[in-house]
Amino acid sequence: MHDSITGEMDLRMIQEAQAAQSRTKIKGASFGMLFSRQYWRTTLFTSGFWFCAVTPYFAIATFADDVLNQFGFGGWTGGVGLSALAAAGVVTTVLLIDKLGRRILTVPGQWLCAGILLIIGVWANAPAILVLVLFLAFSFFNAGYTTMTQVYPAEVFPGHLRGIGMGFAAAFSRIGAALGTFALPWAISNIGLGPSMVVAAAVALLGAALSQWLAPETKGRTLAEISANFSH
Numbered sequence: 001m002h003d004s005i006t007g008e009m010d011l012r013m014i015q016e017a018q019a020a021q022s023r024t025k026i027k028g029a030s031f032g033m034l035f036s037r038q039y040w041r042t043t044l045f046t047s048g049f050w051f052c053a054v055t056p057y058f059a060i061a062t063f064a065d066d067v068l069n070q071f072g073f074g075g076w077t078g079g080v081g082l083s084a085l086a087a088a089g090v091v092t093t094v095l096l097i098d099k100l101g102r103r104i105l106t107v108p109g110q111w112l113c114a115g116i117l118l119i120i121g122v123w124a125n126a127p128a129i130l131v132l133v134l135f136l137a138f139s140f141f142n143a144g145y146t147t148m149t150q151v152y153p154a155e156v157f158p159g160h161l162r163g164i165g166m167g168f169a170a171a172f173s174r175i176g177a178a179l180g181t182f183a184l185p186w187a188i189s190n191i192g193l194g195p196s197m198v199v200a201a202a203v204a205l206l207g208a209a210l211s212q213w214l215a216p217e218t219k220g221r222t223l224a225e226i227s228a229n230f231s232h
Contacts, residue, residue: 052207059180121197
């Protein structure tokens with residue numbers, strides 16, 4: 001009887017200690033920790049990569065028909081083509097993510113999209129069919145690596161910071177989405193389509209450089225291993 005009571009007390013104490021430890025961890029997860037020495041790289045990568053991925057995407061996708069009209073493609077067929085290629089890019093990434101890994105599906109595509117936008121921006125007299133092919137390629141690859149914005153934040157932040165970290169990265173990316181959506185019409189009207197595409201290329205280039213520097217390969221690793229290695 002005594003042993004039974006003692007065992008129940010010990011079990012209760014262990015449960016209370018575990019609950020207290022859990023509360024301490026949750027309480028210790030603050031917004032400021034995202035910018036601490038231990039986690040600033042994680043925050044910079046997830047928010048910066050997400051921002052640079054969606055800014056040109058929302059700008060071009062939202063005004064796809066208007067942009068293509070500037071290059072002589074009237075009607076809605078070009079916009080449908082961009083949407084179809086974007087869907088194909090997402091499906092391709094989902095199918096290959098656990099075979100090829102995260103980094104290879106994130107970094108090269110950004111460099112390629114930056115180059116595509118730069119070519120469109122500086123080659124004023126490019127053949128119309130080439131411009132269409134370049135936009136279709138951009139839509140495919142951009143949608144592919146943009147899919148990784150839903151994967152990386154969930155993997156690289158430690159458990160006690162995952163919710164806050166993903167929320168901040170998502171909120172920061174909305175700034176880019178808004179800028180891309182509202183700035184493109186103004187830019188086309190005031191500086192022209194070519195320079196506007198060069199600006200979009202610069203944003204994509206920044207994202208490519210950031211990912212080249214910080215994007216980890218998380219394939220085949222546990223969440224604990226990923227967050228531990230990436231936060232130091």
